[in-house]
Amino acid sequence: MSQPIDIAVIGATGTVGETLVQILEERDFPVGNLHLLASSESAGSSVPFRGKNVRVREVDAYDFSKVKLAFFAAGPAVTLSFADRAHAAGCSLIDLSGALPAERAPQVVPEANAGVLDGLKAPFQVGSPSPSATTLAVALAPLRGLLDLQSVHVTASLAVSALGREAVTELARQTAELLNMRPLEPSFFDRQIAFNLLAQVGAPDADGHTSLEKRLVRELRQVLANPSVKISATCIQAPVFFGDSFSVTLRSADAVDLKKVNAALERAPGIELVEAGDYPTAVGDAVGQDVVYVGRVRGGVDEPAELNLWLTSDNVRKGAALNAVQVAELLIKGLL
Amino acid sequence: MSQPIDIAVIGATGTVGETLVQILEERDFPVGNLHLLASSESAGSSVPFRGKNVRVREVDAYDFSKVKLAFFAAGPAVTLSFADRAHAAGCSLIDLSGALPAERAPQVVPEANAGVLDGLKAPFQVGSPSPSATTLAVALAPLRGLLDLQSVHVTASLAVSALGREAVTELARQTAELLNMRPLEPSFFDRQIAFNLLAQVGAPDADGHTSLEKRLVRELRQVLANPSVKISATCIQAPVFFGDSFSVTLRSADAVDLKKVNAALERAPGIELVEAGDYPTAVGDAVGQDVVYVGRVRGGVDEPAELNLWLTSDNVRKGAALNAVQVAELLIKGLL
Ligand SMILES: NC(=O)c1ccc[n+]([C@@H]2O[C@H](COP(=O)([O-])OP(=O)(O)OC[C@H]3O[C@@H](n4cnc5c(N)ncnc54)[C@H](OP(=O)(O)O)[C@@H]3O)[C@@H](O)[C@H]2O)c1
Ligand SMILES: NC(=O)c1ccc[n+]([C@@H]2O[C@H](COP(=O)([O-])OP(=O)(O)OC[C@H]3O[C@@H](n4cnc5c(N)ncnc54)[C@H](OP(=O)(O)O)[C@@H]3O)[C@@H](O)[C@H]2O)c1
Numbered sequence: 001m002s003q004p005i006d007i008a009v010i011g012a013t014g015t016v017g018e019t020l021v022q023i024l025e026e027r028d029f030p031v032g033n034l035h036l037l038a039s040s041e042s043a044g045s046s047v048p049f050r051g052k053n054v055r056v057r058e059v060d061a062y063d064f065s066k067v068k069l070a071f072f073a074a075g076p077a078v079t080l081s082f083a084d085r086a087h088a089a090g091c092s093l094i095d096l097s098g099a100l101p102a103e104r105a106p107q108v109v110p111e112a113n114a115g116v117l118d119g120l121k122a123p124f125q126v127g128s129p130s131p132s133a134t135t136l137a138v139a140l141a142p143l144r145g146l147l148d149l150q151s152v153h154v155t156a157s158l159a160v161s162a163l164g165r166e167a168v169t170e171l172a173r174q175t176a177e178l179l180n181m182r183p184l185e186p187s188f189f190d191r192q193i194a195f196n197l198l199a200q201v202g203a204p205d206a207d208g209h210t211s212l213e214k215r216l217v218r219e220l221r222q223v224l225a226n227p228s229v230k231i232s233a234t235c236i237q238a239p240v241f242f243g244d245s246f247s248v249t250l251r252s253a254d255a256v257d258l259k260k261v262n263a264a265l266e267r268a269p270g271i272e273l274v275e276a277g278d279y280p281t282a283v284g285d286a287v288g289q290d291v292v293y294v295g296r297v298r299g300g301v302d303e304p305a306e307l308n309l310w311l312t313s314d315n316v317r318k319g320a321a322l323n324a325v326q327v328a329e330l331l332i333k334g335l336l
Numbered sequence: 337m338s339q340p341i342d343i344a345v346i347g348a349t350g351t352v353g354e355t356l357v358q359i360l361e362e363r364d365f366p367v368g369n370l371h372l373l374a375s376s377e378s379a380g381s382s383v384p385f386r387g388k389n390v391r392v393r394e395v396d397a398y399d400f401s402k403v404k405l406a407f408f409a410a411g412p413a414v415t416l417s418f419a420d421r422a423h424a425a426g427c428s429l430i431d432l433s434g435a436l437p438a439e440r441a442p443q444v445v446p447e448a449n450a451g452v453l454d455g456l457k458a459p460f461q462v463g464s465p466s467p468s469a470t471t472l473a474v475a476l477a478p479l480r481g482l483l484d485l486q487s488v489h490v491t492a493s494l495a496v497s498a499l500g501r502e503a504v505t506e507l508a509r510q511t512a513e514l515l516n517m518r519p520l521e522p523s524f525f526d527r528q529i530a531f532n533l534l535a536q537v538g539a540p541d542a543d544g545h546t547s548l549e550k551r552l553v554r555e556l557r558q559v560l561a562n563p564s565v566k567i568s569a570t571c572i573q574a575p576v577f578f579g580d581s582f583s584v585t586l587r588s589a590d591a592v593d594l595k596k597v598n599a600a601l602e603r604a605p606g607i608e609l610v611e612a613g614d615y616p617t618a619v620g621d622a623v624g625q626d627v628v629y630v631g632r633v634r635g636g637v638d639e640p641a642e643l644n645l646w647l648t649s650d651n652v653r654k655g656a657a658l659n660a661v662q663v664a665e666l667l668i669k670g671l672l
């Protein structure tokens with residue numbers, strides 16, 4: 001058992017932050033002092049940890065030299081405001097917001113590129129990628145030796161919880177209004193999300209891509225250490241509370257050996273392979289679980305170099321909190 | 337105005353059949369006698385047409401020589417049972433079930449391959465493709481001169497109405513149960529469809545493809561008269577009542593000129609192009625409309641030969657009933 005280390009969680013009252021604290025407890029992470037931080041709004045509230053209620057404090061005046069490791073789970077603006085101070089205080093940091101460039105804080109998914117951590121120096125700065133890139137990296141990493149990967153096409157159907165608590169409330173409210181035949185008044189979303197699919201999440205740039213889509217492409221290439229793979233990504237908003245789903249088509253340079261693909265997925269860490277005929281779903285399988293579910297493993301209708309997959313994962317756990325804690329587990333193995 | 341012709345609708349009490357009768361009225365189709373047919377279960381019921389209630393009769397004993405044209409909208413088994421009899425009686429037929437092979441009844445989407453009809457002889461036998469193939473054909477046909485199309489990747493998110501009335505009821509029932517915190521008891525679907533996505537619609541074959549997916553690939557190639565284009569298709573079930581949505585990535589042999597693509601889509605028949613920044617949705621735009629909505633027209637993140645589109649259409653109208661009536665409109669122009 002490692003030495004207990006003192007830890008800060010920024011954004012501890014959020015969807016990701018609360019789950020992160022819970023996962024530290026579940027996995028018996030060697031936590032010494034735990035400092036929970038948020039904005040002035042929820043300072044004074046508390047979050048349960050190991051049978052006690054831990055008080056939440058405001059991040060603004062926080063002295064980062066008090067801890068060895070900080071998880072940043074409060075959005076990109078907060079990371080950009082406080083990461084330098086934490087680093088200067090000698091505190092290692094794991095960022096979940098995607099705010100820091102890869103040169104400063106490489107994105108790490110332990111199942112795919114844990115080796116990247118060996119090249120870093122303390123105090124460490126590591127990124128935990130977006131839920132989409134993390135899920136795809138877990139599923140594609142074990143195929144690297146089998147496929148000469150040319151392209152990845154992905155349609156990611158994202159849960160509303162990706163947008164925080166308000167989005168969850170809004171899906172429930174809209175659905176109830178429609179079932180009760182009341183007129184719909186969208187507020188958080190600009191239109192009907194209940195019983196509908198929204199073609200984009202966030203505003204697109206001048207070229208039509210959203211920042212989530214660009215983040216997915218950038219992070220997946222970095223984590224797979226495959227800068228030249230062609231990736232087309234469409235992130236849509238599904239009327240689902242928790243759990244992201246992915247329809248994926250891969251193209252290899254040569255014919256795909258499906259037996260070998262199944263065998264590699266079967267033995268890969270972090271993956272639950274669902275047998276042919278059946279398939280996993282967000283609600284029925286992924287939510288609350290640590291693994292990425294993989295199903296519908298099949299070739300092309302008549303393209304031997306094609307591989308199709310269906311993935312689903314818990315966007316808050318493996319997509320964020322769990323992956324960050326797994327990175328921390330690697331960092332404390334003699335490093336921190 | 338053409339001569340009125342006598343018409344039969346088989347499956348007139350179904351989701352597609354009822355809409356078909358309504359569209360014949362809306363578009364002032366020159367209907368003489370209208371014979372509505374179904375199973376013994378709904379024989380005796382009636383369907384409104386031009387202010388009158390038309391009695392529904394059983395198809396089994398029907399004499400097809402009484403009409404010049406029959407729409408088959410009652411499922412593949414019914415088409416296979418009665419198409420020969422109709423044909424032998426000199427009755428032209430438009431099949432909406434996908435049961436007949438292309439050599440016997442070529443699939444036609446007027447916006448894409450109306451010319452195919454010129455090669456046919458009376459009594460005509462024509463297929464109206466699946467909603468997915470129809471929608472894709474409408475959107476891709478105007479791009480044929482612009483793209484040297486190599487591949488099409490599509491994730492089709494299908495409305496539950498594609499599976500008929502029972503599926504619609506089941507989505508509503510499951511949703512209400514969940515919102516009222518009652519335990520979920522799936523019946524029509526084998527698991528939770530409310531607030532979830534199902535990775536496949538229907539059972540897959542030994543290779544993992546569903547018949548809907550194979551039908552999409554086969555029909556789209558035929559309608560686009562592009563037998564060699566690579567198509568990867570994943571059809572998933574969305575918790576949406578009406579309206580299908582499509583995330584599409586096309587690959588051309590050469591760089592795609594987005595200005596020309598937009599211009600071609602803008603002037604194409606049967607398409608409503610939604611401006612960049614905004615996007616169409618099934619519920620908000622497509623349902624109840626005749627056009628295919630196209631949005632999120634964009635290139636690749638860094639692949640110049642890639643084109644991405646988001647499509648949505650009314651699966652019961654353009655996806656089925658409307659397309660079949662449009663085919664009939666072409667057939668009666670001097671042909672029938
Ligand atoms: N939800 C997901 O599926 C997911 C997955 C991966 C990554 N992420 C990323 O993780 C981050 C948090 O997401 P979330 O879904 O947990 O959001 P959330 O539920 O809205 O929670 C936001 C958290 O940040 C805190 N916060 C907001 N503004 C702050 C400020 N100025 N100073 C200090 N703390 C502040 C909030 O504290 P108060 O209670 O004081 O407001 C709260 O603890 C985001 O960067 C998001 O992109 C989310
Ligand atoms: N729904 C869509 O989005 C869609 C789109 C494109 C194509 N299609 C195709 O169109 C066809 C009908 O679909 P639907 O959604 O309209 O189904 P539906 O709502 O279940 O209606 C089925 C219709 O077929 C009739 N029928 C069933 N068994 C029959 C039999 N043995 N003899 C005579 N009539 C029979 C039913 O009559 P009773 O009232 O007597 O049972 C009813 O009128 C299917 O082939 C489907 O694949 C559907």
